[in-house]
Amino acid sequence: MNITADIKTKIARIDTGEVFTYDTLAIPQGEFSAAAKALSRLVANGIIKRYKNGIYYKPKQTVFGELKPREDVLLKNYLFENNKQIAYVTGVRLYNQLGLTTQIPNVVRLASKDKQIKTTIGNLVIKPAKSYVTVTKKNIPLLQLLDVIKDFKSIPDLDKKQGIAFLKSSIKNLSDTDKNKLVDFAKVYPPKVRALLGAILQSLSLNELSKQLKETINYLSSYEFGLSQKILPSIENWNVT
The missing domain is CATH 1.10.10 (Arc Repressor Mutant, subunit A)
Structure with a gap:
């Protein structure tokens, strides 16, 4: 043929x-x-x-x-290359899909390790974001959780108490394997991500995992997320505010 x-x-x-x-x-x-x-x-x-x-x-x-x-169908074509997933949706568009914000932006951030994706799809403006590790279909949910932590302070109209509850519930429901992967990925994210994740893990009594992150951050540094101990008591051990 x-x-x-x-x-x-x-x-x-x-x-x-x-x-x-x-x-x-x-x-x-x-x-x-x-x-x-x-x-x-x-x-x-x-x-x-x-x-x-x-x-x-x-x-x-x-x-x-x-x-x-539909725009979402067209968007999927930019997430793959040679039938392998190379990017994922992050930013406010993701946080809206997760129920963390009511805002629906016309700018969509696509995170990729080695490629900057810029284009327009109908009314959507596609802009690049950084992925700290190589993207695979299986690790995207973990990377998206870490992105929520990274951008926690800047997510529009986020109810911080609900945001912490979402993170605790999401992490608690991960398999042991994925919990370990989450911690490994966090080690290449900024220190503030490791600090807040460590505090959340400690609050879930996942002390061995939180200890791994404790060893990677500077105990003299502080990390501002706009949180109080009333929302997450364990932050006092991680210099998170």
């Missing part, structure tokens, strides 16, 4: 409204030039639409006209 026939067969299996890329079609690198021509012909014939360079979708017709792909 030649590349054009192969592409047509694969696109026929894709639902209308779905977004796809060269990765989705599993096009070998040596076939990119021929594939580009084949895709351009399909665009010209109205079978598919080009959203941006390298990103396509099958148009879906409704009584109100053509339905374009």
